[in-house]
Amino acid sequence: MEKKNIEQLKQKIYDQVAQLQDEVALQLLEEATEAYLSPNQKDIIDELAPAQIVRLNEAKLQVENAEVVSHDAVKAKSREWLTK
Numbered sequence: 001m002e003k004k005n006i007e008q009l010k011q012k013i014y015d016q017v018a019q020l021q022d023e024v025a026l027q028l029l030e031e032a033t034e035a036y037l038s039p040n041q042k043d044i045i046d047e048l049a050p051a052q053i054v055r056l057n058e059a060k061l062q063v064e065n066a067e068v069v070s071h072d073a074v075k076a077k078s079r080e081w082l083t084k
Helices: 003-019 023-037 050-064 071-082
Strands: none
Touching: none
């Protein structure tokens, strides 16, 4: 990414963060940036068990093949099940 694009992206993020009033969202952003900047940063993928990696890869394939259900559809189905 070019330096100009990086600076534009940073500015966009600064502007968005400045507008946030949700303390939980701000705390999550702080934790994420601290973890990312940490010299001991680990990729969560490195900590997954082999079975979890298999399941993750299966899920990626499902998304690529449009074999997904929307959140709204899941909520509707849940409501349907709960009313039986």
